[in-house]
Amino acid sequence: MAVPKKRTSKSKKNSRRANWKQQAAKEARKALSLAQSVLTGKSHSFVFLTNNKPSKNTSETE
Template identity: 60%
Template sequence: MSVPKKRTSISKKRIRRNLWKKKGYWAAVKALSLAKSISTGYSKSFFCLKNKTINKKDYK
């Protein structure tokens, strides 16, 4: 027969939730940093071509 588990305390729940939120925060910071480096052209891990002229024929 199954036995119900003990309830998790509010403080433990808060700690786990804050860790989970912090992971998302740092992922967003890293993504923004990478986007900034790509847009400025200082990226060392990505190669992106910069075309100053845009032709509509290329996008069809």
């Protein structure tokens, strides 16, 4: 026969929710920091390609 589980207390629920929100806020700060460093060009830990150079396969050689 199925037995219902005990109810989670408000303090435990609030504690878990606060922990989850704190982790989300930390990740948001990290993402914003990375975006700022990429935009200012000071990023050393994030590799991305830029298309500032003209391509070699243009029709100018024809």
